[in-house]
Amino acid sequence: MVSGTAQAIGYSLGLTDRQNLDGVLQSLRQYATRQHFRRNEVIFAEGDLARTIYRVVNGTVRLCRHTARGRRHIAEFLLVGESFGVAESRQHALTAEAVAEVILTAYPKPVFDRLVADHATVQAAVLAHMADNLAAARHHQFVLSSQNAKERVMSFLVRLATRGGFAIRSVELPMGRQDIADHLGLTIESVSRAIGALKTEGAISAAGPHRLILNGSDHRDPIAA
């Protein structure tokens, strides 16, 4: 995911930028295949054997869990340039689905695992990747446990906007309202109303349901606030 920690570890070990996870995968490009998935198509399911590591070339992926009672929780969205399936030891703990049309690069896990076993710098990259995932998961824990509907939606928009680098004011929402709801622990109606409220407050503006603009430099971290 966003590789803040990866950078830090990389520097502390005197590595170059190529030794983050992307660089590692790059070095496996001769083993890579390109895969294409349609909207809502399952990439792998919870419990499947983990044979492949993926990197998003285009589109958006959701990592989710379905309950027998029909409830669904989306643990994470993967955007362009982000990788998933790296941490799994044997089986996938979550289901991966294409939010919309998705193109992925697929790397065979055995080859990757061998690279990990043989190179300390690769191991550091994997550790950093997992540390990033853990930090993201714990941030989301905080959002879910301590924020109301409007705050959750705003946190989500800000995180989307700031993924992978510096703040951007214009946010594209590749996923539908139901996906957002299942990620934030809300209903689709509450998400809609929260977005509406943020619009009337002037915190955001809309250029269609899937394109929002964050107004003001008010994107302060709700944790610090």
Add this chain to the structure above:
Amino acid sequence: MVSGTAQAIGYSLGLTDRQNLDGVLQSLRQYATRQHFRRNEVIFAEGDLARTIYRVVNGTVRLCRHTARGRRHIAEFLLVGESFGVAESRQHALTAEAVAEVILTAYPKPVFDRLVADHATVQAAVLAHMADNLAAARHHQFVLSSQNAKERVMSFLVRLATRGGFAIRSVELPMGRQDIADHLGLTIESVSRAIGALKTEGAISAAGPHRLILNGSDHRDPIAA
């Protein structure tokens, strides 16, 4: 200097046998110190430099985050035998506090890091440890986003009871109601009412506020349910 020493230790102790994190820490026991903290004492704070890895010898630790508005979120509790501070690259992302009197074993991080860098089996252990943490964090995401007050409390009790091994019916709650509330995203009153409701339903019984008994084999996984 540190590097050579750590490597020598690794070899001399036959690290291949010590595949989990506990075994790894065990091999560092000559560098370990014992630390003692009182109830509510801060072990390290968010933002502190990560110099030490801890293992709980006795008592319970909470990993939490305090906001400027006075809200608090407890990401995780650490019980006897569990380790924390392993994942941190440079700074601690969370604050660690003693829930009650706590005794910890402290391992200097530089020595540990050196061991990690030099031994593939140690790296595998650290990766497994982080994968466990990530799985726990994502499970908690699910609890927070998809369950109501009673379900959250029940999930919490079941997880406490089944930590580290097989199901136990009698659960000790080392933490107070406020800690549980801040972990589950509820208020102290809702936790109290949920426990009361579970008692009248017969799902649990109480032998004092800090000792509960889980009745029935009804500890079904709410995810599968």
Add this chain to the structure above:
DNA sequence: CGTAGGATTGACTAGGTTCAATGCATGTGG
């Protein structure tokens, strides 16, 4: 056009929070 799927809005309800009071231990000083 007309249809279909998603998004929005409205009215009502329910579950959790808030505020406030009471209960129940433990500990301390007279």
Add this chain to the structure above:
DNA sequence: CCACATGCATTGAACCTAGTCAATCCTACG
């Protein structure tokens, strides 16, 4: 040994946010 204070936990009542159920509105696409 009792009286009181202190810190949690529990209980009660009013309120409010988000959920539920249902209708309507878009907008993209045959």
